[in-house]
Amino acid sequence: MATEIESNGPKPGPASPKKSGVGTGLLKGLLVTLKTAMRPSITEQYPDEMPDLPPRTRGVIALKEANCTVCYKCSRECPDWCIYIDAHKETHEPASGGRARSVKVLDRFAIDYALCMYCGICVEACPFDALFWSPEFEYAEYDLQGMIHEKERLEEWTYKVLPPPDLEVGAEPPQEPAPAAAAPGPVPIAAAPTAPPAPAAAATPQPTAEPALEPAPATAAPAAAAHVDVEPDQETYDRVLAEQLAQGKDRRVADGQAKRAAMLAARKKAQEG
């Protein structure tokens, strides 16, 4: 069967290309379905096992509040007006005289995911890298009001933002200076003093792939009452990272999953303690 089909392929010889035996097309069809049946199927059994989503998946939009300058660009660009921003202006008197500086302070930043159509224009429009896509998608609610994520919750989503994929082979190098030089420190998770000795060298062989997406509790606004502000659990981070890498997962995916697990573990610990 196989040889008959192979002989049917395009040949450079003088034989006319249309020449093929009766029924070779039918046999080819059978072979295609049989080959497909032999391959593992592509179904991911979602509720039982988490899907392995690419880092650019449009799951949820995360807000890194420290980067937000309250420019309102996102809410104005939003096609269905699902971003709510409240802010006020504060005047800071300079210590050494001169004109008083005015700063905008973010009071409320909320995205109504019941309205959001996941176009990503806000992420594109943000001039200061305060909005990010995260592949996280499990935030369905029974109550419509629950779909409005306030800034504390949006901040939590940043823990699950995956670093961008590596550039393709042969792509132009990035125009910006390498973040390794500019960033305060290429530490994988929060570089807060309370964290145990950071596995910087071990966990980040490529510091360039780690922009400042990590939670920055030091700069975060005072947490709301319901929001538990915790440090990611380093032990869990290391363990999950090792597990994921052992499974042959991509580095950035493994890192993101480890961060997520570390946050969950830390929050659980905080609630218990």
Next chain:
Amino acid sequence: MTSVLGVLHLIAQQSENLVDSTFSNFWVVLIIKAAVVLVFFLVAPLLVGYAEHKVLAHMQSRLGPMYAGRFHGWAQLVADGVKFVQKEDVVPAAADRWVFSLAPAVALVPYIALFVVIPFSDSIWAENLDVGIFFVLAMASVSVIGVLMAGWSSANKFSLIGALRAAAQLISYELPIVLAAAAIVMQAGTMSLLGIVNAQDSYWYILTQPVGFFIFVVASLAELTRPPFDMPIADSEIIFGAYTEYTGLKFAFFLLSEYGGIVALSAIAAVLYLGGFRGPILPPPIWMAIKIGALSFFVIWLRATYPRLREDQLQRFSWLALIPLALANIMVVAVLKVAF
């Protein structure tokens, strides 16, 4: 001590007599045979149906049922059956009630009756009719009357079109089946299925009549209205053909008769061309099961691979290709039979 042994011996003798007398009773044997055939008919189509779910799914790079019964959805068809039982039994207002209700049974029973003559080993068969192959072909074609009844009594144009397509299909594909089977009967010199199997003890008839095997399998597919010959239930054209108005258990009976038909015609093809229960090492019933399974898999495989033919292509293929081929086949077999 000896007395105890004597008593045991006596009991054994008594029970032996009991077994003997029980199994020589005509009615008891009849009931047991009917029960075995019925159980086989209810189990084998479920296996084929489950295999169809899974094979079709994997050929489309899916997984198929995974939840029912916990392990790879093995109980999916059982769950389906429970669902069908719970459904409301709707009879359309304009329908011919009696014919409508009788049709599923008429479609189903012939396939059950067909299993009666299929041999699973030298000694395992319910009935060894001398006209076995004739009985089989006659029974297989009764089933379409049920479909025709269903289509006519539904008072629905889609049902009617489907039923008439089914009838037309049966007429054009019954002929090649009979002609192919006649060639086998010629070579074997008997119409008994057991006799045909025993005639293949040195080689299978697929070796001497590959063309006949091809004709038989293709025509069987058409007779079962399986893809690529499923115009009578073409869901993109006529909803579900003759079964459009059916719900619940009656619909399940039609489905059961389809899968029962696959098992039945696979079994007959195995008997006629693949040496039936004959094979090395393994016991005969296992060989029969393997051959039925392989042919059923082939039927499912074809469904996953080929699109549906058009109604006129179907008729053209039968009258202009299969029937002349079958006639030529029968002539060649006859000549060779006389020559050797």
